[in-house]
Amino acid sequence: MTISRILVIGGAGYVGSHFSFFAMNNGLDVTVLDNLSKGHKSALRCSQFVQADLLNYDNLLNHLSERRYDAIFHFAASCLVGESVQDPAQYYKNNVIAAFNMLEAMRVTGHDRLVFSSTCAVYGYPKKLPLYEDHPKDPISPYGRTKLTIEWMLEDYNIAYGIRSAQLRYFNAAGCEPDSGLGEDHRPETHLIPNVVRFALNLSDSLTIFGDDYPTRDGTCIRDYIHVMDLADAHLKACAKLDTIPMIRFNLGTGVGLSNLEVVDSVRRISGVNIAPGFGPRRPGDPAELVADASAAQKNLGWKPSRSNLDAIVTEVIKWFSSCPQGYPN
Ligand SMILES: NC(=O)c1ccc[n+]([C@@H]2O[C@H](COP(=O)([O-])OP(=O)(O)OC[C@H]3O[C@@H](n4cnc5c(N)ncnc54)[C@H](O)[C@@H]3O)[C@@H](O)[C@H]2O)c1
Known part of the structure; x- marks a missing residue:
């Protein structure tokens, strides 16, 4: 399938802005949706910006009903491990409920292709190194648990509703443009x-x-430090891979x-x-x-x-x- 129009959720943040830049340079029509809670207006690299919060389901549903995207890239999250221990409620809300809203809006509007930012925090303490994808998942922070929960949701939504997803477990994102x-x-x-x-x-x-x-x-x-533009490259390749495999999970590190x-x-x-x-x-x-x-x-x-x-x-x-x-x- 030719991917030409994409929605980047969380595209004003660190990884999302670099990805948007990369996608624009690859000729894609990029719309960014972000609530700017952590992102920056001057980091936006897109043809259209929608300031919206994933926690507002009706808003999201309206947007996806009005516009069709070939693929959605989901970078938005709360992502501080220590803060997630202090305030897990915020993490279950802004990660799990927000992702649920997004998946529901996708399901109702017939959007069926998603690339999701997961993390090596889903593994917990390594039992064996290097960490391979089948390593036991035993996250030790609410942050890691929310990401693993979303991975499971994506698996279920793929089986039941046919929503394709690439789940990319980053190690330490680094570098810039x-x-x-x-x-x-x-x-x-x-x-x-x-x-x-x-x-x-x-x-x-x-x-x-x-x-x-x-x-x-x-x-x-x-x-393990992986450059944000190497991450960006993997996102587009993973999105294309969904043509032939409906659900993939990969580590992204060096x-x-x-x-x-x-x-x-x-x-x-x-x-x-x-x-x-x-x-x-x-x-x-x-x-x-x-x-x-x-x-x-x-x-x-x-x-x-x-x-x-x-x-x-x-x-x-x-x-x-x-x-x-x-x-x-x-
Ligand atoms: N940076 C890393 O090293 C790293 C490592 C592993 C995984 N990740 C994952 O990659 C993703 C991006 O990380 P980052 O470092 O770019 O984070 P970031 O905080 O820089 O960017 C997140 C963006 O999402 C937006 N956002 C947050 N909640 C939102 C909501 N409810 N509605 C709309 N927008 C919302 C923020 O405003 C921000 O622009 C996250 O999902 C994170 O868990 C990052």
Whole structure:
């Protein structure tokens, strides 16, 4: 099926804005729907923007009744692990109920193709590394549980109503497109790379590495960093794959783990600033190591990360914060 008109829900956020940019560059007609609770107007890359909340079902139903899309890409979510432990109600509402509204509106209006942002948090503590898709799912945070619940909903909606879905479990999204004015600007920012860069550029007062006594090569956590534009590429390929397979689930990572201190070292080398991070206690629910087995996505989608080199990512993020020290203007 030819995909030409798409709806990107959560397209004002970090991953969604980069995906929209990528999709526009690939000739697609992109409409973004976002409530701007976390996203930024200046990150919008689309031909049409609809400011709306997924929690408003009637609004969503009206929109999908009036406009037909070839595919829907769902990035919108609340996505802070710690906050989800403090306030699970918000997460069940903004993730599960919002996704339910979207699926219902799709079902009623006959939209049948969805690409969904899932996460490696569905696995919980790894029993075996790298994590492959069939690894037991035992999420340890409400955030991870909401994403796994949505995966199950998507499975049921596929079987009963024929809604096709690609469920993509990202590891750590990283990098940006500074030359096109796109960066990473979460408020608050909990991701390591932007936080180390901001510290190096004197844009923040402190930098804490959580835990230096993990059973890893230097005692700090190991994560798998995947470039947002590599994620974007996988989304379009996964969407096309739904022509032949009605439901797919893939890890999106590089298969290479980098420790927190290796990230700090990369920023130190590239910025030339001698950063000395502080060390704090381990954060509850932070596994020592999370690394993807992403061979299934590579094999089945013909996808290969091409931009997920740490030094290149750090160079871009330094460039973005050098031109936008406070992030997006709004
Ligand atoms: N960033 C990562 O490293 C990472 C890793 C794994 C999975 N994910 C998943 O990828 C997706 C995107 O992550 P991100 O970092 O871009 O997040 P983000 O917070 O930058 O973007 C989310 C966007 O969704 C919008 N949104 C939230 N709730 C909404 C609602 N009810 N109605 C309409 N819009 C709403 C926000 O305004 C924001 O623009 C999320 O689903 C997240 O769980 C991200």
